[in-house]
Amino acid sequence: MSANTIDINRQRHRFDGRESVWLFGYGSLIFKADFPYLERKPASIRNWERRFWQGSHDHRGTVEAPGRVVTLIENPGALCRGMGYLISPDVFDHLDIREKNGYLRFSTTLTFDDGDETEGLVYIATPENTAFLGPAHERDIALQIASATGPSGPNREYLVRLAESLRELSAVDVHIFDIERYLEEHATD
Numbered sequence: 001m002s003a004n005t006i007d008i009n010r011q012r013h014r015f016d017g018r019e020s021v022w023l024f025g026y027g028s029l030i031f032k033a034d035f036p037y038l039e040r041k042p043a044s045i046r047n048w049e050r051r052f053w054q055g056s057h058d059h060r061g062t063v064e065a066p067g068r069v070v071t072l073i074e075n076p077g078a079l080c081r082g083m084g085y086l087i088s089p090d091v092f093d094h095l096d097i098r099e100k101n102g103y104l105r106f107s108t109t110l111t112f113d114d115g116d117e118t119e120g121l122v123y124i125a126t127p128e129n130t131a132f133l134g135p136a137h138e139r140d141i142a143l144q145i146a147s148a149t150g151p152s153g154p155n156r157e158y159l160v161r162l163a164e165s166l167r168e169l170s171a172v173d174v175h176i177f178d179i180e181r182y183l184e185e186h187a188t189d
């Protein structure tokens with residue numbers, strides 16, 4: 001599958017006159033809300049975990065030197081904490097462009113902190129997309145992040161802002177915090 005998912009996403013969901021849709025964000029969508037929303041509140045989704053396994057050619061790296069950004073990997077029993085946004089369906093015109101480097105929209109169930117559940121959408125970059133990089137040791141991921149930069153800024157900033165946002169959400173994410181620690185150690189080498 002091509003890494004450019006704009007056209008596929010446009011065909012994927014029919015909003016049929018709906019006024020609003022919940023979107024679950026777990027990466028840059030937590031800390032960079034460059035779109036209008038009606039409501040925003042912390043949420044979690046079950047059976048998925050966050051991993052820095054997606055390559056970024058267009059935001060935090062280049063085709064020659066891709067950065068690494070997060071996607072979700074299926075893992076029964078896992079809980080991924082992030083942010084829920086209630087948005088108007090026309091906001092997907094912007095989001096599909098922003099998330100075009102391999103991310104497809106999927107339906108998911110968001111669970112809010114008060115236990116309420118609702119159906120929504122989430123962008124996931126699956127292993128079939130050509131920008132997918134897959135697993136690597138957290139130390140190696142940190143080294144790649146330390147040297148990558150792209151049109152949206154340094155890859156390091158993406159990691160640091162994500163880790164800060166997760167602490168604000170009281171999320172425990174060992175993978176992310178390990179990469180952050182390796183990145184800090186690398187900076188002081």
Ligand code: SIN
Pocket residue numbers: 024025026027028029030069070071099123
């Ligand atoms: C997300 O944040 O939900 C998707 C991945 C990203 O844009 O970083």
